[in-house]
Each structure stands twice: as structure tokens, then as C-alpha cells.
Amino acid sequence: MTLTLNCPNCGAQAVFRSPALPCRVCDYCQSLLVRNDAGVSAVGKAAALPFDVSPVRIGMRGRADGIGFEVVGRVRWAWTDGSWNEWLLLFQDGSYGWLGDAMGLFMLLREEPVARVRAKALRRVIEGGEAVPGVEAQHGGVKYQVSDARDVLCIAAEGELPFTAPPGWRVYSVDLKGPAGECATLQRDRDEATFYTGRYVLLGDLEPSGLRAIEGWGMPAYAS
Amino acid sequence: MQADAIPPRPQPAVRALNCPSCGSAVTLRAAGYSVTVGCPSCGSILDVNDAAVKLITEYHEMAAGLDIPLGTRGTYDGIEWEVIGHLDRSIYGAWPWEEYLLFNPYYGYRWLVTDGQSWSFGELLTMTPGYLTYDTLCIGDMEFRRFFAEREVQVDRVIGEFYWRVAAGERVASAEWAGPGWMLSRESNANEVSWTLLKLLTPAEMAEFGVSGVPRRPWPPPPHMVSPHRAWLGTGLKVAGAALGFLLLLMVFFAGGRWSDAGWFPVSAGVTGEQTVTIGPLRFDRPYQRVEIRAEVPRLENGWLDLDYSLVNRADQKVYEAYGAAERYNGVDSDGAWSEGSRASQVSMASVPRGEYDLIVEYRGNKWDGGYQQTFDGWMDAGNAPRVGILVRTGGLYGANLIVAAILLLLPLLWGLFRHVRFEQARQGESDFDPTGAAALFRTSEDEED
Structure with missing residues (x-):
């Protein structure tokens, strides 16, 4: 499955590990690469990632719901009052999910087909409307509440991705929270909407190995 | 797999910047998470969301000494935490308290909250507590009774860094529930509701963060302090009961003297x-x-x-x-x-x-x-x-002797009960709601009018 191509910009090796992840950022020149039938083409340039102290890094492995995963990509998002990471997890069964890394909390999310979304408050967003914080929306038997709704901006990306994430890409993002730690995100850009559901997790519950070492801090007890 | 072959160099932990107002060095300890920094030297509020540091509000004040200087590390429950931020908060300037923001890159954020006497360790909840009754909330088998009714609280001063845009004057609605050893706090604004679980810390636990002189028995007791007389009273009752029973047995079987x-x-x-x-x-x-x-x-x-x-x-x-x-x-x-x-x-x-x-x-x-x-x-x-x-x-059987013994045994228990009631009344004294349990005993008509 793994396909190794050369970056058309700098010639460095670019590895594509899954057909589900046709995009990646060149590790060397930060070119945004897209794999296609003809090979690979550069569609733009990603910005350098700003300095952060996230304990997650590309190459970290772990296990969620009994399936092993590896962190293969990241998108960094920002809004007027903060920024956060979405880490892309490639699971051993070929599926992928996201590990949200915001404000010291982690969210494990999987994409769900937008067509499955029935809640009125969310359908309105999918069709171009806005969401109001506090509004309830039921999905999959969980009574969510809109906790946040705002424009967010992609500021940087690295590794492999299921979509191109050019800097300056603006999406409307609605965060939802359930009563027992469930969470969901609905994102909509000019073209389409995507819906993610999942739950809050503790990093230690993911049995992580290969965490990022951070100067002056001992590795946590949960690191294997 | 090359990632495994050569261990990457450790990520530097801090980002150094200069306050655009006073020029002093400011250390960013949670880079990538922090949004706001209150300059420890002049108190100016800085925006560190972008690579460029922007001045939001300029202050020219000397930061007062903190009980725990920023950058202090302490261990609680086996995990090391670094103090990275400090908030002075109050209810419109009255009833002030302080909150320290703790950070560990592998565990996220926690809080140290103090009213000047006692300290609590706070953690943001990712789930919502359930209602057990109209006045009692629960998380699993932990129960919390309402203590402070919802009122508006404000931020008076900001020092150090925070993961949201915080500024002096920021207001949220806050309500509190108290259980034995724990408190539950709910803060809400127009957009968000957040719940924080707070655990009362012992003086020894606070010594880990370099804070000494924390009273073992603060007075009045904080809302989530367990009455020290309660356990004493329970044990005392058992001991007295056993002693009386033994005495009775002794009298029935042996007290008569010899034939x-x-x-x-x-x-x-x-x-x-x-x-x-x-x-x-x-x-x-x-x-x-x-x-x-x-x-x-x-x-x-x-x-x-x-x-x-x-x-x-x-x-x-x-x-x-x-x-x-x-x-x-x-x-x-x-x-x-x-x-x-x-x-x-x-x-x-x-x-x-x-x-x-x-x-x-x-x-x-x-x-x-x-x-x-x-x-x-x-x-x-x-x-x-x-x-x-x-x-x-x-x-x-010598009834009189038995009565004297019972009184002698009950005297310390009555003293314990008195102390327990006094403790509970003082503990619940600040509450916005009617006293319950031991504190509801022996109330005077004066209390009723409060």
C-alpha cells in the first residue's frame, strides 16, 4: 500500500501510506503535495508550524478501542482567541481518525457521513446557516449541546492528510458536547461540510509510545 | 520508521519573549496553548496567539508578590505541575480569592485555588454532573449539595499565561456545590458552561508547592472541609456504647459480691x-x-x-x-x-x-x-x-453507679457533638442556602431570621 514518490519541488522522498490519505506536506520544503494518477503534484506551500509544547508528534503510536494507530499528520487551526492541533491517526485497519489537542484536553474523533446528520440545528449549518451556542442537537442517541460556533483558520500542517490544508483555509466550525464526555464537530467550508463524533480521552488511556520529549519534563508514568 | 531509529531531540519547553510595554523578559511555558500573558513585571496583558506578540492592555504597576512565584514546580498525586498563571478574582471586588493555573505538557491544566486560608486542587470536567435532587448533584457516587447560589464573579488581575483570552474585568456567572472534601463549581457565560471539580488540599500537599503555614483547621472552615469531630464522634459513640454494655454485663454477672x-x-x-x-x-x-x-x-x-x-x-x-x-x-x-x-x-x-x-x-x-x-x-x-x-x-445492679458511668461516658460525647454542630454551623455559615445536617440542629430563633 505504501507509495514512495519524490517531491516535485525539492526531490525529497514523500511517503504515502494509505489511499485514504492522498495529500501530504513535504517534510523538507513544506510543499503541499497531492497524489494523483500521474504521480504527485505540488499545489502550494504549507506554513512552518509555530512552536508549541504538545506531547504528541508524528510517529507516536497508540491504541484506541482495541486498534493500534500511528500519528501520521497534523493540521494546526487558529481562531481569534487561540489555536489547537488536530492530529491524524492512521489505524491498523486502514481507517483514520483525529486526535484533537486543545487547551490541554484531548478528543478522539471519527468522521461520520454528513448525510446521517438529522438534527435540525446541524442541518441548518450544513445548508449554510449558523449555529447558536447552547442549542441542543441529538445525534446517535446522544443529546449534544452546541458549545462553540466560529470561523477557524488553518495556519499550518505537516505529514499525511486526507485533504489539502493550505494556510489561510477558512472553515466555519461548530463544537458540540454531550453529557458524558461525548463531543462532536461540524466543519463547513465554501464547498462542503464534514461531521466528526467522538469523546474526550486522556492521553494515557491511548497507551501512547514515542511521545514527544520536552526539555525539563519527565516522561509521564503512562508512557510505554 | 525512521522516527524510531533516531530519537528526536527533546522539544524545548519554553518560548522567551519580551514585554512590548516594559521590555522585561517573559517566559512562555505552554507555548502553542497559551493565548494571553499577563506580564509578571508590569501587569500588561499581551496577546501571544500569533508569532508576533501584541500588547492588549497596558499597565504600569509593580506586580505584587505571589504566594507561589510563576515557574514554581510542585508534585501532587505523583504528577509534577508548573505554576504558569495567576488570577485575582472576586465578586465585584468583595470576597476575593486567587487562582493559580498549573500546567504539565503531558497532563494538561489544573488549578490551585485559595481563599487565603485553605487551598484546593481543581480539574476541569469533560462531563456534566447529574442532578440527584433539586439541591444535590452527583458524579458517580460522589454527592454535592448546593452551597453558593449563582452570582457574577470577575477577574481583577492577570499575571502569567492562560489558554483563553482573559482580561481584568472579565465576568462569568458562578455557582458552587459542596461535598465532603470536594467542591463542584459551575461557570458560565453566554457561550459556554464549564464545570470544575475541586479537592481540598492538606498543609503537607501545599508544602509541595512551597506554601507553608497553611492552617490545619482553618476557621471558619471551607465549604468542603469534613468536620474533624464527625469521625471522633462516631468512634466515641461506639466506644461509649461498648463500655456501657460491658459495664452492664459486669454488673449483672459479677457485681453482687460473694455469697x-x-x-x-x-x-x-x-x-x-x-x-x-x-x-x-x-x-x-x-x-x-x-x-x-x-x-x-x-x-x-x-x-x-x-x-x-x-x-x-x-x-x-x-x-x-x-x-x-x-x-x-x-x-x-x-x-x-x-x-x-x-x-x-x-x-x-x-x-x-x-x-x-x-x-x-x-x-x-x-x-x-x-x-x-x-x-x-x-x-x-x-x-x-x-x-x-x-x-x-x-x-x-446498682442503678446509680450505672447512671454516673453513663454520664461520665456521655460528657465527652456531648462536648464532641457541640463542637461538631459548631463546626457545621460555621462551615455552612457562608452558604446561600439553609443549613442541613448537624448545622440545622440547635438553631436559635435569631438564626431563623437570617
Whole structure:
């Protein structure tokens, strides 16, 4: 499955590990690469990632719901009052999910087909409307509440991705929270909407190995 | 897999920047997460969301010394935390308290909250507590009773870094619930509701963060402090109960003193009427005592012995009387051999005053012929040498002693209860709601009017 191509910009090796992840950022020149039938083409340039102290890094492995995963990509998002990471997890069964890394909390999310979304408050967003914080929306038997709704901006990306994430890409993002730690995100850009559901997790519950070492801090007890 | 082959260099932990207002160095300890920094030197609020540091609000004040300087590390529950931010908060300037933001890149954020006396360790909840009743919330089997009604609280001063855009004057609605050792705090604004679980810390736990002199018994006690008298009271009640029970047992079984063998007297054969013996002098030393008299008739069989006792005070001839009988029968019927009754009889006289006494025993032996006119004397046959033994002892249950013991045992318990109630009243004194549990006991009408 793994396909190794050369970056058309700098010639460095670019590895594509899954057909589900046709995009990646060149590790060397930060070119945004897209794999296609003809090979690979550069569609733009990603910005350098700003300095952060996230304990997650590309190459970290772990296990969620009994399936092993590896962190293969990241998108960094920002809004007027903060920024956060979405880490892309490639699971051993070929599926992928996201590990949200915001404000010291982690969210494990999987994409769900937008067509499955029935809640009125969310359908309105999918069709171009806005969401109001506090509004309830039921999905999959969980009574969510809109906790946040705002424009967010992609500021940087690295590794492999299921979509191109050019800097300056603006999406409307609605965060939802359930009563027992469930969470969901609905994102909509000019073209389409995507819906993610999942739950809050503790990093230690993911049995992580290969965490990022951070100067002056001992590795946590949960690191294997 | 190259990532595994060469371990990457550790990520630097801090980002250094300069305050655009006063120029002093500011250390960013949670780079990538932090949005706002209050300059520790001049108090100006900086925006560090982007690579370029922007000045939001300019202040020119000397930052007052903090109990825990920013950058201090301490360990709680086995995890190391670094103090990265500090907030002064209040209810419109009154009832001030302080909050320190703690950070560990592998565990996220926590809080140290203090009202100046006691300290709590706070963690943001990712789930919503459930309502058990209108005034009680629960998380699993932990219960929290409402304590502070919702009111608006504000931020008065910001030092260090925070993961949201915080500024002096920021206001949120806040309500609190308290349980034994824990508090639950709910903060909400137009967009968001957040719940924080706070655990009361011990002075030793705060010493880990370099804070000394935390009172072990702060007064008034914080809302989530467990009354130290409660456990004492519980143990005290058990101990007192056990002691009283033991005392009772002791009195019932051993308190009477020893039986004194007053004498053995023959029982005449045949129906010869009453026989009388006088035993004495008997000396009773306590102001009042219970006197027990026991008669034993070893040969008694199919008959009875009537016993009339008169205890005569030698000084004033006052008489205390009692009647007893020992009877025993046996026989054979369709069910086989049977026997009933006892060869002994015991009587007692309560509250006999101190003094010297003579015990006059009038007794009369009887035989039972089972309905047949038997000519022999049965158990009273002279060849049988029937006799009766009289034994005397004083004592039995001394109610007065028991009451004194009970009072002595209960006194410290009452003192404990008083302290417990006082503690609970002080603990709940600040609450916006009516007192419950021990604090609701012994309320004066003055309290009711509050």
C-alpha cells in the first residue's frame, strides 16, 4: 500500500501510506503535495508550524478501542482567541481518525457521513446557516449541546492528510458536547461540510509510545 | 520508521519573549496553548496567539508578590505541575480569592485555588454532573449539595499565561456545590458552561508547592472541609456504647459480691409445723443495698419448702420481708421420666439501709404424695437427713453507679457533638442556602431570621 514518490519541488522522498490519505506536506520544503494518477503534484506551500509544547508528534503510536494507530499528520487551526492541533491517526485497519489537542484536553474523533446528520440545528449549518451556542442537537442517541460556533483558520500542517490544508483555509466550525464526555464537530467550508463524533480521552488511556520529549519534563508514568 | 531509529531531540519547553510595554523578559511555558500573558513585571496583558506578540492592555504597576512565584514546580498525586498563571478574582471586588493555573505538557491544566486560608486542587470536567435532587448533584457516587447560589464573579488581575483570552474585568456567572472534601463549581457565560471539580488540599500537599503555614483547621472552615469531630464522634459513640454494655454485663454477672454461707439447718421429718432459725448479725455497709437470699435444699424431691424471711434491723427493729419456696417434683408418665422445679430458691430485697441485721427464716417442709396416701415421709424422712442451707449476699445492679458511668461516658460525647454542630454551623455559615445536617440542629430563633 505504501507509495514512495519524490517531491516535485525539492526531490525529497514523500511517503504515502494509505489511499485514504492522498495529500501530504513535504517534510523538507513544506510543499503541499497531492497524489494523483500521474504521480504527485505540488499545489502550494504549507506554513512552518509555530512552536508549541504538545506531547504528541508524528510517529507516536497508540491504541484506541482495541486498534493500534500511528500519528501520521497534523493540521494546526487558529481562531481569534487561540489555536489547537488536530492530529491524524492512521489505524491498523486502514481507517483514520483525529486526535484533537486543545487547551490541554484531548478528543478522539471519527468522521461520520454528513448525510446521517438529522438534527435540525446541524442541518441548518450544513445548508449554510449558523449555529447558536447552547442549542441542543441529538445525534446517535446522544443529546449534544452546541458549545462553540466560529470561523477557524488553518495556519499550518505537516505529514499525511486526507485533504489539502493550505494556510489561510477558512472553515466555519461548530463544537458540540454531550453529557458524558461525548463531543462532536461540524466543519463547513465554501464547498462542503464534514461531521466528526467522538469523546474526550486522556492521553494515557491511548497507551501512547514515542511521545514527544520536552526539555525539563519527565516522561509521564503512562508512557510505554 | 525512521522516527524510531533516531530519537528526536527533546522539544524545548519554553518560548522567551519580551514585554512590548516594559521590555522585561517573559517566559512562555505552554507555548502553542497559551493565548494571553499577563506580564509578571508590569501587569500588561499581551496577546501571544500569533508569532508576533501584541500588547492588549497596558499597565504600569509593580506586580505584587505571589504566594507561589510563576515557574514554581510542585508534585501532587505523583504528577509534577508548573505554576504558569495567576488570577485575582472576586465578586465585584468583595470576597476575593486567587487562582493559580498549573500546567504539565503531558497532563494538561489544573488549578490551585485559595481563599487565603485553605487551598484546593481543581480539574476541569469533560462531563456534566447529574442532578440527584433539586439541591444535590452527583458524579458517580460522589454527592454535592448546593452551597453558593449563582452570582457574577470577575477577574481583577492577570499575571502569567492562560489558554483563553482573559482580561481584568472579565465576568462569568458562578455557582458552587459542596461535598465532603470536594467542591463542584459551575461557570458560565453566554457561550459556554464549564464545570470544575475541586479537592481540598492538606498543609503537607501545599508544602509541595512551597506554601507553608497553611492552617490545619482553618476557621471558619471551607465549604468542603469534613468536620474533624464527625469521625471522633462516631468512634466515641461506639466506644461509649461498648463500655456501657460491658459495664452492664459486669454488673449483672459479677457485681453482687460473694455469697456468704450463713448456715445449714435440718428440716424435721413429718408435718411438724414451722421451724425458725435466726441468723445474725449481718452487716451491710453501703447506704442502701440490694440483699439477695438463697436457700438450697439438696435432698428435695417430690415436695416443697416454704420460706419466710424477715430481715430485722437491730437498731430500729425495722423489718424487711420476703417469701420464697423451693419445689421439685418428678415422676413417670407416657412420655417417660420427668422432673420439674428446682432444689433452690432465691429472693431479693431492694434498698436495704446500712446497719446490723438479724435474718429470721421460718421454713416448713412439705411432701407431695402424687395423689396417693403415702405413709412414709418422702424426702423429709429422717434417714435422709434433709436440710436447708441459707446464703446471703449484697449487691446486684446498682442503678446509680450505672447512671454516673453513663454520664461520665456521655460528657465527652456531648462536648464532641457541640463542637461538631459548631463546626457545621460555621462551615455552612457562608452558604446561600439553609443549613442541613448537624448545622440545622440547635438553631436559635435569631438564626431563623437570617
